[in-house]
Amino acid sequence: MIESISLKNVASFDSTGIQIDNLKRVNFIYGSNGCGKTTISNFLLNPTDPKFQNCFATWKNGTELKTLVYNKEFRVRNFDKGKLEGVFTLGEATKEQKRIITEKNEQLKQFKIEGERIRISLTQQEEKLSFLETDFKEFAWTKIYKKYQSIFKDAFVGSMKSGDLFKTRLLLEFTNNKGKLKTIDELKEKASTIFVETPQNLNFISQINFDRIIEIEKDSIWKRIIVGKADVDIAKLIQRLNISDWVNQGRTYVQESNICPFCQQHTITDKFKNQLESFFDETYLMDIESLKILKQEYSSLIQTVINELNSTELTQKELKNSKLNLDKFASLLKTLISQNTTNNEYLNNKLKEPSRSVELISQKELLTQIFELISTANNEIKQHNDIVLDYSNQRNDLINAIWKYLIDEFKGEIEKFSTTKKGLEAGHNSIEAQLKNKLKDYSNLNSEIKELSKNVTSIQPTINEINRLLKSYGFNSFEIVPAEEDGFYKIQRENGEIAESTLSEGEITFITFLYFLQHAKGGSTEDNVNEERILVIDDPISSLDSNVLFVVSTLIKEILKEVKSDKGNIKQVILLTHNVYFHKEVSYEGLNRKGEKPQFWILRKNYKFSKIQHYNDQNPIQSSYELLWRDIKEWEKNSGITIQNTMRRILENFFSILGNKRDDYLIGKFQTQEEREICRSLLSWVNEGSHTFSDDLYIETPDGMIVKYLNVFKAIFKHTKNIGHYNMMMGISDEIETEQEVEIALAN
Incomplete structure (x- = not known):
């Protein structure tokens, strides 16, 4: 409903x-x-x-x-198709079948009433639970959170956004918190130190590996004098003049032509070329290749180390509490870069002049010092992180202790809430089970009724009932008959002609309504007849x-x-x-x-x-005449929109139609010329206003004017000795008014 x-x-x-x-x-x-x-x-x-x-x-x-609506749309939906859908009813059922279905429908109705009663009980139980939860949430928020938020705020992180979150956390702690109870003074003291600034873990510094760098620096190839083969004819001259590197560089020119790169004469023979090639044999070439490989590897390794150390320095400078000795680290790094520059020069010279013996500056001591600086810093970082870990434990222990103190202080209220809630939930579950069983009984019985109805419902009783009503009230020129398509009707005249398109408006309206009433009593299918x-x-x-x-x-x-x-x-x-x-x-x-x-x-x-x-x-409508008077009494609710038309119709009904009195008669009842002019003004106003658009009336008729003319309207009934009728229709007790009171009313 x-x-x-x-x-x-x-x-x-x-x-x-x-x-x-x-x-x-x-x-x-x-x-x-x-x-x-x-x-x-x-x-x-x-x-x-x-x-x-x-x-x-x-x-x-x-x-x-299900809502069945009769209006203009109903006619469009059902009577503009050329046929009507059938309506199933119990019309052909035997008395015994109807009695059984009726009894079961009454039983079904009782199930529904009982179900609604149980549902109401369930709703009431849910409301009690909701009120209990809301009341306890308000208590937890105002009496606990508000009391301790200033000193224990950090302990409430995660449950401060709403009362629901705080209440949930409080009940969870009440169930699970087995911590040791501490005094409020102990908690305040620890909170003043631990709830200040939370230390953060530091990342360890990447350590360097420089073993291979040291190995390359110690390689004997840097000191070795790399020259050509000694048993070649020109070897003695090259060695005595110590021009091995010079000859080696000029060798490429000799290979290209027979012109001597020194005297520019055609004096270079094939024999001389062969002796040069024999002097710079395979052993010499292999040593040169080794020099190149080692130099490249060394340069790459040392540069990688320098890049890593530069990155470490930048990262540590950005930290507020770096554990690295940045001053010493920067100094060592600067020295390392400088020594590497020198070693690079040595390496380039060695590669350019293999016969020269060079000794690289060892970076071992410098790299070892850097390594130790990083190791020392990492040890301090570990100690710091251990402290952070312990801080977290201490902070968690403090938070746990604070919640323990809170649930102990308000133990009575929390236990009362938990016990009451448990009882209400048990009752709720019991009522919910009852409702579930009742719904099951309702569903089973409803299915049984539908099954019984299938055997005793049809659309023919609807045809018979509509035709009976049509003939009973004088509509004899047409009737409802089954259509060719099963489950449908059509409107047919006595000669077999389809009558729908030739029916009058009144006939269509009446048959439409009869069809609607059959829908109200039956159903569109066998299943929903009793719906x-x-x-x-x-x-x-x-x-x-x-x-x-x-x-x-x-x-x-x-x-x-x-x-x-x-x-x-x-x-x-x-x-x-x-x-x-x-x-x-x-x-x-x-x-x-x-x-x-x-x-x-x-x-x-x-x-x-x-x-x-x-x-x-109270029925507000007794007659159309009384409805007009109701508009007068309630004109303010209508904003005075139709007040002029309403006054005119009342005066016409009472004085012209019932009393055969015209406007002149009414005006003549007023004694003075001024009063007669006021009455004439009223009659002119109501007649004009009843024949104009309401939009103009709404704009041009202020409340003050309406009140003034209402007083004149009343005075008309007073002067014509019909004030009793006026009072009756306005629902007020009879009044004995003096001429002076009437004059006051007119003046106002």
Whole structure:
């Protein structure tokens, strides 16, 4: 059942919109055309339509029921296809079959009532749990966290963003914290030192490996005098003049031509070339190659070491608390770079003049000192990191001790919460199990009813019932017959002609409504014949004469009588209409006032937007004449939009139609010329305002003018000796007014 409806930002409903609360089993909404009734019914028909994104309906216990809506859309959906879908009912079931299904439906209804009762108990239990959790969360946050946040803030890291996080941490510590209890003074003292600045781990410095560098420096090849073969004829001359390197460099020129590179004469013979090649034999060439390889390896290794040491120096300078002796390290590195430059010169010279003996500067001592500096720094880093590790342990121990102190201080409150919560959860689980079993019973019984209904439902009883009602109320020229396609109807005349396209508006309206009523009693399939539903009926009497209007109201009242007593599968009816006479007929209860009282609303369109007023279980509409007087009484709620037209219609009804009195008669009842002019002004105003656009009226009619003319309106009834009628229609006690009071009213 729908409990409330909210509509905003759609059709004639503005951003404030309307709220229809306290909906009961039977609900009447009266409103003139264009004030938003169809918008309400269309929303209930298709609430997921994007245009209704700001509208919503609230269902009892959150359980939505099938909603059957009768409005203009119903006719379009069902009567513009050339055929009607069948409606299944229990019409052909035997009395015994109906009795069994009815009894089981009553049992199913009882299951639902019991299920709702259990669901309410479950909701109440959940609310108790939620209140308990919220109350304890507030306690933990305000009484514990707020009390100690200034001194133990670091202990609350990870649980300070919300009360839920803090409460969760507190309960977790209560369950798991087995630490030793310490005094508050001990905790404060440790917190003042440990919760200051957290030391960070330092990375170890990469150590260097220089063994291969030392090996290359010690290689004997650097001191060895590398010369050619001694037993060659020219060897003695080369050795005596010590020109081996010079000859070796000039040898390439000799190979290219026979011209002597020294005297530029053609004196170079093949024999001389062969002696040069023999002097610089394979052994010589291998030594030269070894020189090149060792030099390249040495240069690469020492440069790599220097690059690593440069990087180390830059990295350590950026640290606040580097453990490396940076001054000494920088000095050693500078010396290393300098000595390497010198060694490079030696190596280049040796390669250029292999016969020269060179001795490289040993880097061993220098590299060893650097190695020891790094080793010393790494030892200090290890000690520092050990301290950091111990600090973390001490900090964790302190945090653990703080939480232990908190749960001990508030042990009573925490234990009370835990015990209460455990009991509520046990109750919740028990109720949840009951609900699960009841839902299972409901589902099993519902399946059984559907199975029974399949054997006794058909669409033929719907045909028979609609045709019976048509003939009963004088519609004899057509009837409903089965269509060629199974499960469908068609409208056919006596001669077999399809009648749908030739029906009058009144005939279509009446048969459409009869078809809707069959939907309300049955189902579109065999399975949903007994499905619970609500009905939304929007102006079902358009294009009907008064006799058929009475029939429709009678048919609806039969449904309403069942709904108010909570009988059958229709659980709620929302009826919307603009016809005062139909509203009176369909809402009239007479002496049969059993069941829940209906609710009443009036929907009005003030200027551009619609508003709604609730009248509880008091029917606000007795007649169209009384409705006019209601507009006078409630003019402020309508912003005075229709006040002029309303006054004119009341004066016409009471004085012209009922009393055959014209405007001159009314004006003549005022004694002075000034009063008569005021009355003439009123009559002119109401007649003019009733024939102009409401937009102009809204702009040009201030509240002060309305109040003034309302006083004159009252004075008319006073002077014509009809003040009793005025008081009765305005719902006020009879007044005996003096002429002076009337004059005051006119003056105002």
